[in-house]
Amino acid sequence: MGHTLQVKSISHNFGDRNIFSNTSIECKTGEVIGILGRNGTGKSTLFKILFGALKPDNIMLHLDELLIRKSASFNNFIGYHPQEIMLPKGLKVNDLISIYIRDKNKQDRIYSAYGIGNVQNERVRNLSLGQQRYLQFLLVLNLDHHFVLLDEPFSMVEPLYKDLIKEKLTEYKSHKGFIITDHYYLDILDASDRFYLIKDEKIIPLSESEDLVKFGYLSNQSIIY
Structure with a gap:
């Protein structure tokens, strides 16, 4: 079932500066929604609002x-993969997976992902930045949320x-919806099926x-492919 x-009527400001003014966005399971915008337009702020980490002036979800x-x-x-690495650096990868993901089938999905089996006995701090970000992505991906926010998933990772x-x-959008920005x-x-631009307090x-x-x-x- 899809x-x-x-999300309607999003309004938010910091002091005298409006970030969003009565704007809206929609996402369905089965699609990836891309969010673009210049620095300071509110991309990360939008994600924190949608995740519930930041209370806006107004929202209807x-x-x-x-x-x-x-x-x-x-x-x-709604699940959230932030820009920052939030994983406990002192834990081993296999311990981390068992703590965050209780379902055995989902654990097996993570272990079968490229490169994870080879580092399962390593501590998170010993992984490269790209490996840490990919591991965090896989953990969020396998939580029981219908929708997932991905804040800069392509930044600071190898091709x-x-x-x-x-x-x-592509694999997981069969049963999840994604909103991503980078x-x-x-x-x-x-990566996106549809995309929006944040500009002048609106999500266009x-x-x-x-x-x-x-x-x-x-x-x-600019060259657009």
């Missing part, structure tokens, strides 16, 4: 037909891990990649 996440009234409850339905992340998004816009365009749906030039995110000289 699910729909509808529906999961299917159910209105979720308390922002602190959003994380019951190999970018490809692996895209493969996993400064590597070509990776966002490649775009119909084609050339709209990124139209709305000033890219210059006319």
